[in-house]
Amino acid sequence: MRRVAVVGVGCTKVGELWDKSLKDLVVESATKALDDAGIDNIDVVYVGNALAQILQNQSNLGSLVADCLGFEGIPAISVEAADASGSLAFHEAYKAVKFGWADKVLVVGVEKMSDSSSEEVSKALMTFEDQDYVAFTGITQAGIHALLLKFYMEKFGVKHEDIAMFAVEAHKKASKNPYAQFRNLIKLEDIFRSPVVADPLRLLEHTTLADGSASLILCPLEEAKKLKLQPIEVLASSTATDRFFLHERADMLTFNSTVKAAEKAFKEAKISRDQIDVVETHDSSTILGVISLEDLGFVEKGKGANFVVEGNITIDGRLPTNTMGGLKGRGHPLGATGVYQLVEVVWQLRGEAGENQVKNVKVGLTHTVGGVGSFASVNILGCLG
Amino acid sequence: MTIASAPRYWREIKYRYRLIGSRCLKCGKIYFPHRHICLVCGHRKLEDYKLSEKGVVEVFTVIRRNYPLGYEKNAPYIVGLIRLEDGVKVLSQIVDCHPEEIKPGMLVELTFRKVKEDGKKGIIEYGYKFKPIFR
Numbered sequence: 037m038r039r040v041a042v043v044g045v046g047c048t049k050v051g052e053l054w055d056k057s058l059k060d061l062v063v064e065s066a067t068k069a070l071d072d073a074g075i076d077n078i079d080v081v082y083v084g085n086a087l088a089q090i091l092q093n094q095s096n097l098g099s100l101v102a103d104c105l106g107f108e109g110i111p112a113i114s115v116e117a118a119d120a121s122g123s124l125a126f127h128e129a130y131k132a133v134k135f136g137w138a139d140k141v142l143v144v145g146v147e148k149m150s151d152s153s154s155e156e157v158s159k160a161l162m163t164f165e166d167q168d169y170v171a172f173t174g175i176t177q178a179g180i181h182a183l184l185l186k187f188y189m190e191k192f193g194v195k196h197e198d199i200a201m202f203a204v205e206a207h208k209k210a211s212k213n214p215y216a217q218f219r220n221l222i223k224l225e226d227i228f229r230s231p232v233v234a235d236p237l238r239l240l241e242h243t244t245l246a247d248g249s250a251s252l253i254l255c256p257l258e259e260a261k262k263l264k265l266q267p268i269e270v271l272a273s274s275t276a277t278d279r280f281f282l283h284e285r286a287d288m289l290t291f292n293s294t295v296k297a298a299e300k301a302f303k304e305a306k307i308s309r310d311q312i313d314v315v316e317t318h319d320s321s322t323i324l325g326v327i328s329l330e331d332l333g334f335v336e337k338g339k340g341a342n343f344v345v346e347g348n349i350t351i352d353g354r355l356p357t358n359t360m361g362g363l364k365g366r367g368h369p370l371g372a373t374g375v376y377q378l379v380e381v382v383w384q385l386r387g388e389a390g391e392n393q394v395k396n397v398k399v400g401l402t403h404t405v406g407g408v409g410s411f412a413s414v415n416i417l418g419c420l421g
Numbered sequence: 422m423t424i425a426s427a428p429r430y431w432r433e434i435k436y437r438y439r440l441i442g443s444r445c446l447k448c449g450k451i452y453f454p455h456r457h458i459c460l461v462c463g464h465r466k467l468e469d470y471k472l473s474e475k476g477v478v479e480v481f482t483v484i485r486r487n488y489p490l491g492y493e494k495n496a497p498y499i500v501g502l503i504r505l506e507d508g509v510k511v512l513s514q515i516v517d518c519h520p521e522e523i524k525p526g527m528l529v530e531l532t533f534r535k536v537k538e539d540g541k542k543g544i545i546e547y548g549y550k551f552k553p554i555f556r
Contacts, residue, residue, distance in 0.1 A: 159489035168433055169454040172536065172548065173512050174484060174492040175500040182482040183502060190480070190525070235483040235520065279460065283502055283510040284452070 040133045041260035041267035044073025045379040047250035050217040050367030052150040059104045061249035069251035074264045079138040083114040084125030084145040085371035090160045091152045118164040120406035123374025123413035130273045145375030146249040164407035182234035185323040192338035199341045200227045202322040210365025212391035217367030241322040248369035250376040272304035272416040291409030294331035301414040313397040314384045315357045316377035318405040356394045377402035437548035444470035453509045473506035474531035483520045491537045517552040528554040
């Protein structure tokens with residue numbers, strides 16, 4: 037087994053990018069990552085995407101991406117795990133390098149959502165859940181999050197305002213991220229003035245249509261040392277699943293996929309939770325952000341919202357979280373999101389995070405959820421010298 | 422837009438019209454929706470099991486925006502998690518009431534309704550919904 041490093045990163049701005057196609061987005065982020073690494077050829081590309089088959093009527097993304105990047109003849113692998121597709125692509129690429137199958141691997145996450153109406157996207161997003169018995173009821177992703185939000189408030193006696201603070205924090209950091217979708221600051225009043233999407237979840241608590249692509253290059257750590265930039269080591273990468281139906285889980289407010297993936301990742305990296313300097317977690321809605329921090333083991337169940345209110349997740353807090361705005365602020369281009377999170381942790385580790393730079397970062401963690409917790413991925417990156 | 426296939430709809434009729442799940446022939450665990458392999462004991466023989474038609478609301482929401490295509494006509498609508506008398510949970514629309522009338526723990530019963538229309542040429546899908554038992 038070989039030690040693996042990230043040697044190049046790149047991404048596009050996130051937003052409704054009407055003048056850019058799926059292919060344009062891929063080329064922009066991948067060429068940035070290649071230039072960042074200072075290389076111009078790769079052995080294999082892994083592509084993470086969630087909905088191109090539905091929203092663009094486009095499949096066979098592996099070959100398409102290899103072609104538009106001009107890499108003729110290389111193997112290309114496209115993977116899908118709902119909105120954790122990018123993280124799964126990274127995980128597979130990591131194994132390819134770790135076990136010696138490839139030396140220079142490109143990971144591309146991409147999603148193009150703004151070509152479709154919000155009703156079409158709403159229907160497409162429900163392909164993450166069982167079609168015959170969950171989507172069939174007419175529930176939306178926001179609706180499922182609303183059930184969790186309500187259940188959480190009832191079970192732990194937590195105020196909605198405290199949970200909604202996750203979005204206020206997200207916009208604060210996104211306001212200083214030039215790549216973010218939402219760079220406006222919001223207050224709690226703004227959230228509670230925004231329309232109810234699904235009772236009691238508000239519009240400003242949830243992510244929306246976003247286009248974007250993020251890419252990175254992996255290679256063996258030994259090779260990475262020869263390249264121009266400081267290599268960032270992948271200390272662990274793990275994925276896990278939970279029961280597919282939320283209603284069949286013993287505890288709906290704990291995603292066992294996250295719990296298991298985190299346990300495996302911490303064991304593989306041989307580090308403890310208090311060694312983590314920055315976290316990029318899956319706040320596709322405020323409640324998922326709160327649940328995720330708890331499931332990752334950073335805070336006790338039921339105390340996640342309070343943890344946020346007490347200021348622990350700010351840039352200079354105890355556990356700087358979603359430092360570039362998270363899914364809510366930076367934006368959530370589904371299959372690209374996991375790769376964005378990794379790119380952002382690499383920026384933090386290299387000291388390139390601009391106004392959102394956290395001091396003295398040695399280890400960072402990313403966490404991505406697919407569907408409503410049926411899949412989760414946890415990665416730990418570090419520069420331990 | 423794709424039209425839903427008729428066989429895909431027909432296959433589920435038995436389960437959706439009469440609320441039929443599965444019961445493990447080894448450990449007795451009941452499931453909804455129906456499945457082939459028991460999640461508890463791994464046994465591969467499960468039989469059809471007619472679920473109780475009454476239960477209580479555990480938690481619910483009202484879908485108010487971005488209705489998936491095909492559901493606009495009923496909007497806004499209530500979707501909730503119902504715990505049936507036999508302990509199985511079902512996700513379902515709750516009808517014949519206003520959201521203000523629903524409280525967690527409220528009694529509801531099965532009702533057969535139109536669920537979804539698929540444009541002018543597509544199938545009209547029917548199935549289970551729940552309605553309050555007002556006393």
